[in-house]
Amino acid sequence: MITPSRGARPVSRQVLADHVYEEILESLMDGRLEPGSPVSIDGTARDLDVSPTPVREALARLEHTGLVVRVALKGYRVAPVFSRDDFANLMDARLVIEPVTTQLACRRMSPEVLSGLRQAIADLKEAPRGPSFAEFRDYLDADERFHRLIAENSGNPFMLAAYEALGGQVQRFRLFGGVGITDADHAIAEHQAVFRAIELGDPEAAAAAMTEHVGKVRQRAMQDAPQA
């Protein structure tokens, strides 16, 4: 069930399909849609009180994020849950990509981006860390913002595309991993280490700090996550 968000403002001219896209994306990230469950086109259209056409277009665009999977003539389903091994693989992939985006971004850093990163870390600190999604959603948002800001400023759109291919999955795993946020203090310190290296304009150190961070995240998750 996808419920329309409250604060839907009637903007002048907007493409309904874009709105539907955001709505479904939010439902996926909120965990309102469980992994493996079907996402019916007609049903979603009824839920959001629109016609199936924009829903169809929104889902077509969502497919490439990997959050939903499509089977021809069968429809869409929420992507299946992650196993422990999947998470390890995801982190291994991030270990390949993110140090590079960090290094590249460090070389072309601007004051605006720097303050954006500083803000993201500040938001991380003050974000609540409760067990329910409503509570740690701000934390995940800030975390994602930090990493994305770096990827966006790598100056290489293809590295950004590679990052985006993984980005959405990171939050999802945390959401359904059931572990909540248990390592916030460590993670914040590691983010600050990355930030300091970037601030000093040392690309190698920044890349190393990012490697350290992602590696530690992987390690901690492997300890905390339920076995099997």
Next chain:
Amino acid sequence: MITPSRGARPVSRQVLADHVYEEILESLMDGRLEPGSPVSIDGTARDLDVSPTPVREALARLEHTGLVVRVALKGYRVAPVFSRDDFANLMDARLVIEPVTTQLACRRMSPEVLSGLRQAIADLKEAPRGPSFAEFRDYLDADERFHRLIAENSGNPFMLAAYEALGGQVQRFRLFGGVGITDADHAIAEHQAVFRAIELGDPEAAAAAMTEHVGKVRQRAMQDAPQA
């Protein structure tokens, strides 16, 4: 103008949108559609003798390949030409990802995959290399198959996702507009070097060979590419 392809066989149950997707993709790669020109939904529907609905869905899926760009309420246009810098960025990204997929795949190589790689190289050798897309499409297909086979057998689905996010081979034609494949002999030799290292089960050597290959492709393209 997107003309329907000749050998359209009436398969039992097929999703029309999938067929439309392939049709538009082919038109894009053939150069029948020039960069920057609009791709009208209604117009394409008329050309292909279908309704706008499947065309809309196909274009939504095509957008993430970067071959077409969408502006809300304005429609789709063929993506602008690939600049030298764009190509350099693409190769830089591949230099990050592909050595890793190669190394991983080497560790878990199977006879089936090995023979698939051998076949891909064989196809590369006998593929024509003319200047029009219709001629060198087989070459690009074989090239793509080689690299994809490696990524698929890395054992890490997220590395595969990152590789796919680059859309490497699909993008290449955008640079070779009217030039064709000029470095086939070199490229084939480099592929063979990668293959031999994999065959010998030496992951580091395989990764190094892949780095060498992609780096050389980048270098040659920078020399051959038209204009500055």
Next chain:
DNA sequence: CCCCCGCAAATCCTATAGGATTTAAAAATG
């Protein structure tokens, strides 16, 4: 009790219609 069949609802998919807006052409005016 279990299995199978038939009907109804749901679903995917495509076509069509029409509203809102932009674009292009044609007509009218200076």
Next chain:
DNA sequence: CATTTTTAAATCCTATAGGATTTGCGGGGG
């Protein structure tokens, strides 16, 4: 002839209708 205005066509977007198929369910037969 140049410029502006008006009109027609094209385009994007959404809604609706209906065909083909699948899925769920309840009743009847073994």
